[in-house]
Amino acid sequence: MAARARTQNPYDIAPIGNVHLLHMTDAHAQLMPVHYREPQANIGVHNARNRSPHLVGKALLERYHIAVDTRQAHAYTHLDYSAAALEFGQVGGFAHLATLIKQLKAVRPGALLLDGGDLWQGSATALWTQGQDMVDASKLLGIDVMTGHWEFTLGTERVQSIIKNDLGGHTAFLAQNIRDKEFGDPVFPGHVMRELNGVPVAIIGQAFPYTPVANPAYLMEGWSFGIRERELQEKIDEVRRNGAQIVVLLSHNGADTDIKLASRVSGLDAILGGHTHDAIPSALEVKNPKGITLVTNAGSNGKFLGALDFDVRGGRIKNWSYKLLPVFSDLLNPDPDMSSLISDIRAPYAEQLSEVLATTDDLLYRRGNFNGSFDQLICNALRDELDAEIAFSPGFRWGTTLLPASNITMEDLMAQVAITYPAVTVNEMSGAALKTVLEDVADNLFNPDPYYQQGGDMVRVGGLGYSITPTAGAGERIGNLSLNGQSIDAGKSYKVAGWASVHRVEGEPIWDVVGRWLRSQKVVGTLLIEQPQVNGLTNNLGYAG
Amino acid sequence: MGNLNPLGLTRRSFVAVTSVLFVVAALPQKIWAAALRPETAFQTTTLEATFEALGGVPKVSDGIVFSTPDIAENGAVVPVRIEIDTSVLSDVSKIYVIVEKNPNPLAAVFQVPPNTQPYAETRVKVAQTGNLYAVAEANGQLYMMQRETKVTLGGCGG
Numbered sequence: 229m230a231a232r233a234r235t236q237n238p239y240d241i242a243p244i245g246n247v248h249l250l251h252m253t254d255a256h257a258q259l260m261p262v263h264y265r266e267p268q269a270n271i272g273v274h275n276a277r278n279r280s281p282h283l284v285g286k287a288l289l290e291r292y293h294i295a296v297d298t299r300q301a302h303a304y305t306h307l308d309y310s311a312a313a314l315e316f317g318q319v320g321g322f323a324h325l326a327t328l329i330k331q332l333k334a335v336r337p338g339a340l341l342l343d344g345g346d347l348w349q350g351s352a353t354a355l356w357t358q359g360q361d362m363v364d365a366s367k368l369l370g371i372d373v374m375t376g377h378w379e380f381t382l383g384t385e386r387v388q389s390i391i392k393n394d395l396g397g398h399t400a401f402l403a404q405n406i407r408d409k410e411f412g413d414p415v416f417p418g419h420v421m422r423e424l425n426g427v428p429v430a431i432i433g434q435a436f437p438y439t440p441v442a443n444p445a446y447l448m449e450g451w452s453f454g455i456r457e458r459e460l461q462e463k464i465d466e467v468r469r470n471g472a473q474i475v476v477l478l479s480h481n482g483a484d485t486d487i488k489l490a491s492r493v494s495g496l497d498a499i500l501g502g503h504t505h506d507a508i509p510s511a512l513e514v515k516n517p518k519g520i521t522l523v524t525n526a527g528s529n530g531k532f533l534g535a536l537d538f539d540v541r542g543g544r545i546k547n548w549s550y551k552l553l554p555v556f557s558d559l560l561n562p563d564p565d566m567s568s569l570i571s572d573i574r575a576p577y578a579e580q581l582s583e584v585l586a587t588t589d590d591l592l593y594r595r596g597n598f599n600g601s602f603d604q605l606i607c608n609a610l611r612d613e614l615d616a617e618i619a620f621s622p623g624f625r626w627g628t629t630l631l632p633a634s635n636i637t638m639e640d641l642m643a644q645v646a647i648t649y650p651a652v653t654v655n656e657m658s659g660a661a662l663k664t665v666l667e668d669v670a671d672n673l674f675n676p677d678p679y680y681q682q683g684g685d686m687v688r689v690g691g692l693g694y695s696i697t698p699t700a701g702a703g704e705r706i707g708n709l710s711l712n713g714q715s716i717d718a719g720k721s722y723k724v725a726g727w728a729s730v731h732r733v734e735g736e737p738i739w740d741v742v743g744r745w746l747r748s749q750k751v752v753g754t755l756l757i758e759q760p761q762v763n764g765l766t767n768n769l770g771y772a773g
Numbered sequence: 774m775g776n777l778n779p780l781g782l783t784r785r786s787f788v789a790v791t792s793v794l795f796v797v798a799a800l801p802q803k804i805w806a807a808a809l810r811p812e813t814a815f816q817t818t819t820l821e822a823t824f825e826a827l828g829g830v831p832k833v834s835d836g837i838v839f840s841t842p843d844i845a846e847n848g849a850v851v852p853v854r855i856e857i858d859t860s861v862l863s864d865v866s867k868i869y870v871i872v873e874k875n876p877n878p879l880a881a882v883f884q885v886p887p888n889t890q891p892y893a894e895t896r897v898k899v900a901q902t903g904n905l906y907a908v909a910e911a912n913g914q915l916y917m918m919q920r921e922t923k924v925t926l927g928g929c930g931g
Contacts, residue, residue: 440847445847
């Protein structure tokens with residue numbers, strides 16, 4: 229009977245040991261259940277080639293021994309996406325997540341809930357309440373420790389005010405790598421120490437190192453970020469001296485940076501990672517000069533929850549276990565308290581959120597190294613509305629998925645564009661400048677050294693054809709730029725629409741422009757997704773076309 | 774946050790109050806600077822010429838601990854820090870900072886008084902992605918450590 233019950237409840241995961249950490253990351257403010265399609269292009273080059281997280285589709289399933297056409301396969305891959313999504317239903321949702329967390333905590337005394345950041349941004353209500361909805365929901369969820377990235381795009385004052393007025397006594401906001409620009413003084417606490425069932429455990433926070441590069445620096449004036457490997461080592465040594473028997477880095481570095489960091493820094497038992505939205509089914513064991521560090525990455529959008537257990541005896545780890553659990557909304561009863569809070573949060577905005585802008589015939593998604601269909605829609609809208617030859621849209625990795633024959637509501641649109649610097653701009657750019665932009669972003673994605681990558685995917689393009697060789701050197705990856713079949717002239721000027729500039733610019737918010745276009749279209753038909761010609765990849769398991 | 778000392782002042786506001794006193798004391802430094810400044814080296818326009826003006830291509834030394842950001846947050850003010858491991862490299866008398874791809878690569882020179890622990894920290898302009906060099910002079914020999922700093926257009930992350 230017990231065995232049968234266990235197979236019926238995929239979340240009945242027996243704990244081991246005495247130190248229990250639950251980890252979520254990159255929820256991007258998705259309070260409600262969503263669909264989220266994993267990438268079919270997550271290319272790894274050089275050391276990262278054909279290594280987790282750079283495995284997609286069948287290659288990922290084979291590496292992790294997951295059977296095709298199963299619930300697990302749907303969670304981790306893009307394969308047969310629309311049909312599988314209809315069969316297995318939505319993922320995430322804070323009320324469902326709350327139930328799962330309570331269930332796991334019930335058999336894990338003293339378990340800590342850690343959030344890796346990108347919690348307060350990504351939805352209409354998060355933008356309209358300046359993150360307050362997510363702060364309230366995450367307090368009820370019981371997040372003990374967090375770090376940040378998009379949080380900082382609310383501005384330094386708002387972040388400090390939330391920490392002071394809301395998080396105090398509930399959630400420790402940590403970032404060892406954010407320092408005052410002039411003197412290098414810490415802006416936030418770097419770590420917390422908690423005793424879990426008699427074992428002293430230190431959690432160190434690592435915010436996204438390139439926030440002021442990838443997002444507007446003026447929103448976080450006076451703060452300097454960076455990886456700060458040396459300061460991290462000093463912090464690890466400090467907490468070890470103070471008796472920590474388990475030391476964990478709660479990181480928003482991104483998976484490849486975490487893997488490199490784990491090989492160079494000593495004394496970390498685990499890095500619980502986020503930022504790159506990679507759902508890695510098992511913990512990677514990375515060797516370093518003094519031992520092994522476990523590296524994980526727990527996906528995004530509330531779709532996954534990680535559970536890490538350590539059995540610590542006499543100050544030593546005797547055993548450990550890591551499970552990444554896909555959060556299938558249909559398999560979990562929503563928690564009544566959380567459901568009620570979410571209803572209260574949404575009630576004042578019900579009319580705006582539910583406005584149907586258009587319907588879509590096609591599957592709309594974003595994630596992947598190159599244009600997703602929702603980005604294509606945004607680029608098409610920008611070109612039409614602003615009468616531009618070319619459109620650029622940022623390669624964000626958040627943004628949920630809509631199944632074919634769905635309504636596109638204002639809430640759905642905001643899940644793609646809800647940022648605090650939404651201005652749309654039109655610029656004249658030379659052909660040479662277009663190439664420079666593509667090369668710059670390509671190097672942020674494919675630099676052989678992950679410390680020189682800043683996350684995100686390739687900038688999305690409308691109207692602009694190009695070829696890309698991910699394995700080539702900086703400045704040499706992009707070629708064959710074209711517009712309507714004609715070669716781009718380096719000296720000629722082109723009219724380019726875009727949004728999300730990291731500089732201070734004026735312009736209409738992106739949701740107004742795309743919203744207007746959708747209302748005029750009424751129905752979005754099959755989208756021709758503009759993909760670059762990808763060269764130089766042979767048997768790359770991170771690229772399924 | 775922010776109040777990091779018992780006086781309730783951040784270090785920045787503390788300096789704002791006290792720096793007035795230091796400005797007066799610092800004036801005579803200008804006279805010293807003219808004597809120390811390697812004018813020819815500052816005017817060179819290529820890395821090779823800069824090394825030549827300083828006395829040749831330096832030898833790579835692990836005694837120089839050179840900290841620079843991997844990706845610059847602002848290319849106009851890139852923080853760099855040079856520390857010397859004196860168990861590897863002793864008697865350092867000068868420290869130079871060189872930015873390979875700047876129009877004039879030599880960005881700074883520091884005079885290290887005898888019997889002091891060499892340490893220099895400053896901000897340099899980095900025009901484009903390239904190598905930065907920390908060069909130390911000890912007993913008439915030149916030593917160096919290099920690091921790449923990337924200057925990017927920014928955006929599109931996350």
